[in-house]
Amino acid sequence: NAGVTQTPKFQVLKTGQSMTLQCAQDMNHEYMSWYRQDPGMGLRLIHYSVGAGITDQGEVPNGYNVSRSTTEDFPLRLLSAAPSQTSVYFCASRVRRQETQYFGPGTRLLVL
């Protein structure tokens, strides 16, 4: 198993541009989520999904969209990038609630 994969590893955007961060897992996990990590803030939940077709907002959802058309993929879309979205983004998955969560390697995003 490849586990949780994320692309790209690093991205530079200009303010106002849009982009999609890709996340995929091959473990048949129902539960997937996106976090952002900022210095001194720990990890904060952006959006999550409990299965294909089901998504919901986390702690910091503004400026981000998600969809879950398949069990494997959970892309995160930035609609109009802002400097405040400069961060490291982690995707995670687990089989279900109350189970071990696994993280992808992260995407480092810089918005100028």
Added chain:
Amino acid sequence: GIQVEQSPPDLILQEGANSTLRCNFSDSVNNLQWFHQNPWGQLINLFYIPSGTKQNGRLSATTVATERYSLLYISSSQTTDSGVYFCALEVGGSQGNLIFGKGTKLSVKP
């Protein structure tokens, strides 16, 4: 919402020393995990431990759910133990989201 406090925020050790990291939380939890974020940014599962005690090599963890705390023990520390240690909680009755503490930054000196 639930409060998660990790202590100490920073810890510097000499190689070979032992340490205890603490995670206090303010509500009952269904899930508690410890993660290690290495200096390259990778987040690695250490323990899934909503209650009880587990050991994995030089690391062990104990969660006392009734008293709302968890401890991570690192014995005979090595330079490769450096990084940030996070505890993350899933609150009972929630949608299953993991709430992260702000972490303990550990530096192990040779």
